[in-house]
Amino acid sequence: MSTDNDVAVVKNDPFVSVRIPEFKNLLIGRFAFIMGLRMMGTLVGWWIYLLTNKPFAIGLVGLSEVIPAVSLALYAGHVIDISEKRFMLLRGVLLYFLCAATLLFLSTPFTGRHLSAHWIAICIYVVVFFTGVFRAFTGPVFNVILAFIVPKNILQNATTWNQGAWLSASVTGHAVGGLLIAYTGISGALTAICCFILISFFFLFKLKHKPASNEKGEQRTWESVKEGLKFVFKTKELLSAISLDMFAVLFGGAVAMVPVYARDILKVSPVGFGWLNAASDIGAICIVVLLTLFPLRRHQGRTLLFAVATYGTCIIIFGLSKIYVLSFFALMIGGMVDGISVVVRGTITQLKTPDNMRGRVMSVNSMFVNSSNELGQFESGLAARLLGVVPSVVFGGCMTLLVVVTTWIKAPSLRKMEY
Template sequence: MSTDPGTNNPSSPFVSLSVKEFRLYIIQRFFFIMAMRMIGTVTWWKMYQITKSPLALAFIGLSEAIPAISLALYSGHVVDKSDKRTLLFRSILLYFLCAAALMFVTLQHTEVSLGKHFVQFAIYLVVFCTGILRAFSGPASSSILAQLVPKTILPNAVTWSSGTWLSASVLGHASAGFLIAYTGYTGTFILIMSYMAIAGIAMYQVDRKPIAHSNKEQNTWDSVKDGLRYVFNTKELLGAFSVDMFAVLFGGAVAMIPFYAGEILHVGAIGFGWLNAAADIGSIGIILTLTFYPLRRKQGLTLMYVVAGFGLCIITFGLSKVYWISFLALMMSGMLDGISVVIRGTILQLKTPDEMRGRVSSVNSMFINSSNEIGNFESGVAAKLMGIVPSVVFGGAMTLLVVMVMWFKAPTLRKFEY
């Protein structure tokens, strides 16, 4: 771990940025996440254009979730027994190849010569491969953070890491919409691959990290059980993971945004890009605020309140037929989700021992993948059965119900402070 003199002032909002390797990590994280989110936006829009089916979009989420969730526990074991820097670097290189494959799939010549059905199922296949990579890259990225900065400034580093993730999401979503409209899919994927290359170069400059696993000879299943046992015995972790998973599982409206943009709000590719970015714009604003004015007390109680507010925003978005109201509802949901991200991320880093970071992060990744990708699939199925608007409103209402249940079932989380 390389540290600079700036770490002597742990109260500074910029203290973690004084660490050279953390700066390289932030550069990698920004460009890698931006490229990943652009891939998501492009594939959703392409699938919407060729199928006009909410269920087809839902299967994009399922294609990524199946490998990501299936491999999550094993990947945590691998991450804990591996050099996290090398594992993350290799993941970036393989993502680059997936982006190249998607560029070929979305060529006009490919669609004309091989047909729309080929394009549809080829997208599912490549997204399935990215799901495999996410199973390893997510826990590696999360667990390496504690090896880059001193523990005294870890909460500050978590805030910067979360802010970087959200900033990259905004630019990824919004710029992909603009690029699709003005340069087409090929130009968009060329830029995505350039971002991947920058991320890889930055990560390559980080030194290899020591392996903290306490028992390198332990077999895979015993190692996995240790990680699961730790999470389920640490009520603050379990509560934070659970409330986020169920809230986003039911309350996430991302999969339906293409239909709101195209058929309810009638705003096209550019409006779609901004709607996709709206939640992240709100998150960035609140993350910047929390960087300079961090939460000092009652963080667990705050988590409950912001998740409930998130549900109310999703209900508002579901009912709205006015573009600016829809945009504001999603932006507010992002502000509340940003607070949740910081609290959950800080709990994860502070409550996890170094030798178990990969396994605990993989459990967290499994919860996140369950909520995001399975949530997108749930949204598509619900829209098919109930209609687009009722399905989104139902999801927001279920989020409120989740908070009510967790309020009584997870009193340790409600009272948690750091």
Template structure:
């Protein structure tokens, strides 16, 4: 077989898939986000029931995870750059298995029989908080490992597949979670989550340990800690891409309120709730197949802006809709457009980040982008309580449109972006 590094990735959409270790990496990336997002939606539905459909209680789930993830991100990125990435990921996955097992028992009615509902909620929030600690290390280790598996000429091609795997997992997890809550209940759904965590464990064993490229060169601990932040600040196209996605997800994160929308606005049950979640996954799947054959190399910055703008429109339509089918279509399109923005952003990070700084730059990304999902969930819950459910979602969509317009005006680097390796 020819060396994949010599393959023209522009003409071969499967170039990076010819690397055996990259296929295991895709399993890790997909299975982790699939299990975690499925876990989130299962716990979200349980909290929704325990709190008597309180939107603020749902928002607290995201806040409990995002606090440790953000606070520890700079330290985690620094540690990941200095140590072997595969080993860090292995420890993180084992920790996720332990946390998932704890949530499994907390959703078992017989195990928590006699305990006060408030105490059960606090225990759930506590385990979610522990998951946020682990997540601070997973994001930079995962991002860094990809560049150690794939040669640079295939970065763009690999980023398309890796981003698609992440995007599909992040959407299919909640979709399956919602359907399984209806079919087998919360408790057994959590058991399946724990089982899914075994897939990345096996895949990590099949990947060889990778070299560490970190070079301190006499820098102090504080300098090493903040180097990733300074790099992002000085590399405007990276900064703008992160900021665009962060604000869009932060204010357009209406999907976090989907359980309440399903019950209170659309008057739907668990089955319809699962179908609404699956709409976003289907949209992402469509994007993956299209972009594997049609890479976003022509004016990717403009396409990124257009995708996020369209995402904001979909959120507004979803917020205003009282029809199940229209809501489904809006979420379907939002998944398609969000996948485009994720793939472009990940390609930007892979191509623009030096090897010795990947952990720290990924940590910054997790602070300002990855955590925006949970902050968006909290913001949505808070605004829903302040403004009402529907007005808060429409407001968030309008803010997303404003962020895109502002970025287009102030960022010529984004408009002229070139992703050729």
């Protein structure tokens, strides 16, 4: 029988969840998978810009992925809740591998001899569209399966580690993607991406089966979807946190214009582009490490709002900067406060969601938040076309600040929330 002292030791041990072997395999598998995906995202943005020389074309990459991801998100949540989670995860990883392999084929000299740059770009958009389809089902499973591996009393610690794995993979993927483009070319970078996805599959294959919940197995699809939506909308703190992050990312998607800033404004090489693209994730992983060792104890809701406001300010500074170092640090500090936002929102989502609804709630979360990255990418590309690159980024930062002020006034339950 555990004592109060035992519980205190567990809560104060920053490595408690990592000592669970299955959770460790999940972390390593997710790290390798996200690293490959971030390398792919860095490469595709750079590749499309080289093929088209149009900032708006970068925005279309995000739109190509977000349309299927959002359209299928609610249905995917229902499927996740009534399916065996491990199989869904492994199948999704293999399908991503097929997409990466297709891009590798498109990058070969054989394809270059038979297709024009215009048609290669169209094929890239098609592949990205299919990654959006697969992402609708695969992305939420990583967060759903987490709660089936670790006990609830250490879920906050596990969530922080899980976000840390995602962010550290993201920063490494962005940086390594730029380096590989510079030193091995697009085909070499895509070969490495395929290898990382296969490594991910190897570690995720070690996970135990996570059976479906029989409770909802016979429920009609639309009834199940409505139940998930109803839960999110009636849980005010959860809805406010998701909405805040969605609009902040939607309007603050300056990273989408990093290829344009790198080549045309700051005039740096692919290596400089890779590091600039990774700057926000470098800041995020630094803050996640600190939050793992020293978790937030009070005023988490208010801290979330201040973090998003600071993020908007950093986007404005980045938009106006013509100095590489200032641009890098603006994105890095923005990443630090964004890391706070990610951890707080992720913890709220995990703690507020019952096990039998995790698939649907995580899919709604994915639809609101994760897809806002691609919508933000499209919004940035469209705004750049209408306003110009620099005004569009500054406008996005200002809109992020407006979203924070509105949330502060309209969502007092989030502002006062503590966990």
